[in-house]
Amino acid sequence: MVRADAPGKIILFGEHAVVHGQPAIAAPLHAVRATAIAAPAPHASGLTVYAPDLDLTRRLESLDDSPDDPLHNALLFPLQVALRYLEQPIPDLTLTVRSTIPIASGLGSGAALATALVRALCAALDRALPNDELNPLIFQVEQRHHGTPSGIDNTVIVYEQPVYFVRGTPPQPFAIARPFTLLVADTGHGSPTHTTVGDVGRLYAAEPARIGAIFSEIGGITQQARRLIEAGKVAALGPLMDRNHDLLRQLTVSSGALDRLCAAARAAGALGAKLSGGGRGGNIIALVDEERAGSVADALLAAGAANVIRTAVRPPG
Numbered sequence: 001m002v003r004a005d006a007p008g009k010i011i012l013f014g015e016h017a018v019v020h021g022q023p024a025i026a027a028p029l030h031a032v033r034a035t036a037i038a039a040p041a042p043h044a045s046g047l048t049v050y051a052p053d054l055d056l057t058r059r060l061e062s063l064d065d066s067p068d069d070p071l072h073n074a075l076l077f078p079l080q081v082a083l084r085y086l087e088q089p090i091p092d093l094t095l096t097v098r099s100t101i102p103i104a105s106g107l108g109s110g111a112a113l114a115t116a117l118v119r120a121l122c123a124a125l126d127r128a129l130p131n132d133e134l135n136p137l138i139f140q141v142e143q144r145h146h147g148t149p150s151g152i153d154n155t156v157i158v159y160e161q162p163v164y165f166v167r168g169t170p171p172q173p174f175a176i177a178r179p180f181t182l183l184v185a186d187t188g189h190g191s192p193t194h195t196t197v198g199d200v201g202r203l204y205a206a207e208p209a210r211i212g213a214i215f216s217e218i219g220g221i222t223q224q225a226r227r228l229i230e231a232g233k234v235a236a237l238g239p240l241m242d243r244n245h246d247l248l249r250q251l252t253v254s255s256g257a258l259d260r261l262c263a264a265a266r267a268a269g270a271l272g273a274k275l276s277g278g279g280r281g282g283n284i285i286a287l288v289d290e291e292r293a294g295s296v297a298d299a300l301l302a303a304g305a306a307n308v309i310r311t312a313v314r315p316p317g
């Protein structure tokens, strides 16, 4: 039996603008993870994926058929992509998957599940797959989920380290001079990333000058944030998060619930707050001093957060 896992992720700066060529910064969310366990199955029984939390069993019938349904895309498509890449037939194997990453809330559950499944498959087949080869495979899975993803989710999840990311270029790891604490607060509403990405694309096509200027400002904020993180000046990230959130509102991807949670966090003493991910649902992140983390988390719950996760952004290892 072999076991593999992958973390969730949060986007710190630059979502949406990253789809249009600007940089973004993302970090792994270690507190929530997807796990896959591979166990040998009887001869000629094929490959079965079992998701006990969903009470669901799916069998991989072929390497070619690819029905475009969400469960196939989440559980079987990653295995098809990997087996085709490895030029392997369908093995006799049972893969059991579990995840503590909330689904469809911008925390990377799809990419993490795919990463854990493919890693467990490779381990069971005794085929080492370096991250540089795994990452493009998980990007293919993301394309099934989202249409035109930037690639930031799969990159931060596969490498499990904070990255500065520009679409179409290799991920740039960067120094984190001082770890810092974030609260991740869930609105409890799903986040339809492909819809918000499509809407922002249409807005850009309709008003290229105004929206292009917003993308550029978000890109500038992201570059500034990288320099501050590298210099250990983390408190100065707060105002940048607030401004990034404002700009995301102008891109129409915030919501009443996201704005309320950001306001509640700031009022309770957070240094800054913004939505994280596709928007119109999903999560906000709030930057907090260690000693304020508890009271800001309480304020977020009182303001209607369905769940609050505390995480540290820190150097890998």
Ligand code: PMV
Residues within 6 Å of the ligand: 011, 014, 015, 016, 017, 018, 019, 105, 106, 107, 108, 146, 148, 149, 150, 151, 152, 153, 191, 193, 197, 276, 277, 278, 279, 282
């Ligand atoms: O998967 P989410 O909801 O965290 O959103 C990803 C961030 C976007 O920039 C909105 C889309 C993308 O592909 O980069």
